[in-house]
Amino acid sequence: MTLKVYGDLQSQPVRAVVLFCLVNNIRHELVNVSLIKNENKLPGFKAINPAAKMPVIDDDGFILTESLAILRYLAASRHAPDHWYPAEVKSRARVDSLLDSYHTNIRQTAPYIKQKELLPCLWGLPRGPDALIKFHETNMTTAMDLVEEYYLKPEEGPFLLGASQPSLADILFAFEYTQTQFLPREEQEKFLGSRSKTKKWLEVVEKSFAPHFGEVHKKFPDLIKKIEMARRDHVAEGA
């Protein structure tokens, strides 16, 4: 049976799982579960993940939740090339160290973008309170500084931790950065303009995974247009 991936390409970890399948020629079917329509909260989806979070996979009846577990499982079960999740103990531990930090580190950039842009401009919900947005902005800055200053070592190699080829962490981390496209241009520049190693790494990641990188971001142009229109309307209303 074809592997089923349940989720919405608007979600960073869903994009990571789908990209991994595309790049590694893993036959799969994306079963769309709309985030904006709250389809993840419906009983059908909660039957496969009571936590109502995506992605979820169904591999011939084997249901698995949590993006990191899914990626590790796919890398092992599909015998993906070693660089994704190296067998050598210390190399694997280094990748694990990045993966384990994902949720408390770079994934913490998501709430800033969600509270400030996605809620009011895409979901039609109130913008988060200023103090909360400020708190998330600090977390986002700290996480991005860590990547720029410690995780990227271009003198050793173009991928995270100076690797010559990408690991699972490169996909997961990079897709948190692509969310910055939902911010106003000047803010995108603020977060990425001064982080030259990060900018270069993102270019390498995008090029390495072409054309699949574009494919998993195919919803972006429409979403960005919607957000920009809503932003203009909010400014006009406030004027």
Ligand SMILES: N[C@@H](CCC(=O)N[C@@H](CS)C(=O)NCC(=O)O)C(=O)O
């Ligand atoms: N720890 C989970 C987190 C997944 C997650 O946060 N997914 C978001 C989309 S990016 C989601 O399903 N949100 C739905 C909700 O919170 O209602 C993983 O890594 O798979």
